[in-house]
Amino acid sequence: MIQQLPFFYFGGMALVCAILVVASRAAIYSAMALLGMFIHVAGLFIVLDAPFLAGVQLLVYAGAILVLYLFVVMLLNLQGGGATPLQKQTPFAILLSLLAIGELGYLLVKTHFYPKLPAIPHPSVPTLGNSETIGMVLYTQYLFPFEVASVVLLIALVGAIVMARGRGRFRQE
Amino acid sequence: MVPLSWYVALSAMMFITGLVGVLIRRNIVVVLLCIEIMLNAVNINFVAFSDYLHLIDGQIFVFFVITVAAAEVAIGLGIIISLFRLRESVNMDDYNLLKL
Numbered sequence: 001m002i003q004q005l006p007f008f009y010f011g012g013m014a015l016v017c018a019i020l021v022v023a024s025r026a027a028i029y030s031a032m033a034l035l036g037m038f039i040h041v042a043g044l045f046i047v048l049d050a051p052f053l054a055g056v057q058l059l060v061y062a063g064a065i066l067v068l069y070l071f072v073v074m075l076l077n078l079q080g081g082g083a084t085p086l087q088k089q090t091p092f093a094i095l096l097s098l099l100a101i102g103e104l105g106y107l108l109v110k111t112h113f114y115p116k117l118p119a120i121p122h123p124s125v126p127t128l129g130n131s132e133t134i135g136m137v138l139y140t141q142y143l144f145p146f147e148v149a150s151v152v153l154l155i156a157l158v159g160a161i162v163m164a165r166g167r168g169r170f171r172q173e
Numbered sequence: 174m175v176p177l178s179w180y181v182a183l184s185a186m187m188f189i190t191g192l193v194g195v196l197i198r199r200n201i202v203v204v205l206l207c208i209e210i211m212l213n214a215v216n217i218n219f220v221a222f223s224d225y226l227h228l229i230d231g232q233i234f235v236f237f238v239i240t241v242a243a244a245e246v247a248i249g250l251g252i253i254i255s256l257f258r259l260r261e262s263v264n265m266d267d268y269n270l271l272k273l
Contacts, residue, residue: 007175022194149240156244163251
């Protein structure tokens with residue numbers, strides 16, 4: 001039980017923060033709850049023996065992405081708003097949710113919980129640390145996807161500038 | 174030792190939370206936040222399986238997921254700012270430009 005305590009703390013808090021993101025009325029509270037979720041997911045990564053990813057999670061998500069969200073939320077000066085009721089799509093929405101509930105229930109009934117997972121033999125214990133192993137694999141086996149990822153980031157950079165500059169066709173409606 | 178299925182269950186619950194958020198919230202910024210929740214749920218799954226199978230590949234994939242998430246946030250927020258200039262609103266119901 002005591003070994004499972006970190007899982008329950010980090011997992012439970014991550015789930016609670018995720019629910020808070022959805023349930024908060026103001027967008028700024030949602031963003032701050034998301035910060036809590038990122039931190040607890042990073043803790044979960046440490047529990048799962050991936051300390052390097054935990055660091056990356058904190059740096060990229062909590063450091064960069066969340067700040068971007070906060071910038072936009074404060075720039076647009078979003079006032080409350082909250083959940084507006086569904087308008088004319090209510091019957092359709094009820095139908096679709098019943099369908100989804102039925103599907104999820106069917107899947108839950110058909111699932112074998114706690115199946116006998118085959119024991120994975122511990123392969124040669126990596127002598128390198130976590131970040132060294134990741135570096136070795138990332139720059140050899142996954143070199144091409146890595147380069148593609150850099151192109152994706154470049155496109156995002158150019159696209160964000162073009163989108164947010166606003167003097168293009170969007171403006172002269 | 175925590176069983177693998179608990180991580181999968183936690184990941185599923187977080188994913189459903191994000192999905193519900195995308196469906197019920199009308200604020201565009203919050204919808205993007207809920208997409209982040211879903212991506213994080215997937216990341217938990219990747220890392221849990223990576224730990225269970227003693228394979229590093231799952232953690233590599235989390236890198237790529239984080240990359241795509243960063244790109245998605247940059248583009249998404251650019252679109253939101255652009256739309257806000259157009260209509261002065263962040264309510265999704267105000268945007269039906271593509272509707273016939």
